[in-house]
Amino acid sequence: MDMTHMDHMQMEQQTGTSYLWLILGAALLLLSAAAYVWASRTRGSILSHMKKKERALIQKKSRAIHTAAHIVIALSITAFGIFSLQRADKTYNTADLDSSAAINVTSDKYYGANHTEEPIHYEMTIPTSGPHNPHDIQFGFYTDFPGYPYLVHNMEHGDIIIYYRENAGEELKEHLKYLTKFRKAGSGILAVPNKDIPDGSEVVMTAWTKTMKLDKFDDAKVGTFINRYINQGPEKIPPSVRQGGGTM
Structure with a gap:
């Protein structure tokens, strides 16, 4: 995880620098307001x-x-403008992730894709297709398990789900938070705690009808899976519509 971790640190450092411009702009704005008051009071002293x-x-x-x-x-x-430009230019493109690894991915059986709000029994322990809730959820890092009916819908739209153990270390969790910022077209990434992760696996990654189990988190393998399967669901939604998930 070293090289990607270094990229992560660099991008977070850039984020910190952009916020310095925001703080500077706010401080200068307060200073200018104080100067206007001072000028007014000075004139009023005549x-x-x-x-x-x-x-x-x-x-x-x-x-x-x-x-x-x-x-x-x-x-x-000017400071506010620089902050806005830096935030506008800040992108997390999946093509920037390491994707050079050989990976072992299971092609899962297809169990349908109809929408229902009725209770659902999934044939797979960690499903990658099947009936699902009519609503998906937003991309991002989750500390509570939202439920397979929503997550299956996300995968239908080409999203990647990274399941991690509830007792995962803080370093891994922070890295997963970083990964959930990446996008491709109208698809994104979710990191979700899951009690169903099988023994011997640290994380399980899923996409529509695809599963990859890793006994140890590996940046190159994770990046390869993401780049290979993100935005490959049967129902692609334009990014202007999805805007971070949770819209369909």
Whole structure:
């Protein structure tokens, strides 16, 4: 997991840098507001009995503070703009994942794809097809098991499910959170805790009618499975419609 972990750290570092621009923009905005107040109060300190020269000095000081406030607010807008551009450019493309490994994938029996809100009995312990709930769920990292009827629907749309053990280490969980940010077209990735993971496996990965069990998490194998099977479900939904899952 070393090289991908390094990429992960680099991308998280870039995220931290982009948020620094947001913080800087907010600080400059507050500073500009304070400067405008200061300029207003300075101008308000002019009294009727003051001499013309004294008034001119105060007005000059007020204008200087006001000009400085304009400059600071311009810098604030620039900082917010840089933050927005960095966030807009930030993408998690599955093609960037290591996908050079040989993998052992099971092609599972097809059990149908009809929608139902009735209780469902799945023939497979960890199903990869079959009847499912009419609604899918959002991509992302889950700490509670949402139920196979929803997850099967997600796989129908080409999503990848990574099942992990409830007692998984924090490092693995953090890495899975990172992986769930990746997208391809209208499909994404979900990481879900699962008590049905068989003995001897650390994680189980599923796509529509596909299963891969790993006795030890391996970035290259995980990346290969993702790139091979993401967005390969029988019902593809445009990304403009799905927008992170949980829409169908």
